[in-house]
Amino acid sequence: MQIQRILATEKAVALITTLKQLHGALMFHQSGGCCDGSSPMCFEDGEFRTGDSDVCLGEVEGCRFYMSRDQFEYWQHTQLIIDVTPGRGSSFSLEIPLGVRFFIRGRVFSGDELSMLPEVG
Template sequence: MNELPEQVVTTPAAEELMSRLSSKHGELMFHQSGGCCDGSSPMCYPRGEFLVGDGDVLLATLGETPFYMSGSQFEYWKHTQLILDVVPGRGGCFLWRTGKGCDF
């Protein structure tokens, strides 16, 4: 039987940024909704500022940080491994800003 890979893994850069952000803002969470624009990018929030719904799927817990995806997006990506990384510059207009000159 084929086992599915971990659904979300992080790079060292992502882990370091998550650590810096949680030190400044407290506990974090990620949500990936699908949709247009940057909706397919992971969005990072201070935990509790984004309410997950009954249709959202918990893909992983990265250390202490939950990573959710909308159920409809999960149906397309359920056999995919996501790699959470950091890119220079700013992400799209919907993403909680890291204030560090980079985004997930």
């Protein structure tokens, strides 16, 4: 069994589905403190430029999820769970005009889970 670094709640899956219908293919980047604190930001695929300083943690609902390599050093032991809450964030994320925003819940991996994690790319 392979452990996933990134998951989504049912509410987040429903919102991602809606955003895909409105905008097409999507991607996420976990903000490192700019704009909306440390919220996951959703963009049209390719709209946010990633580079050597970013790592891909995997995919959630077919959308690649990136984080800066430096930030990943702090979060590498944590499973990230994308969720949704009412309210308008202050970021450029695609869900903001809908009156909701994504946020991250976290869960620390067990020692056994850490040994089963896929490499990040």
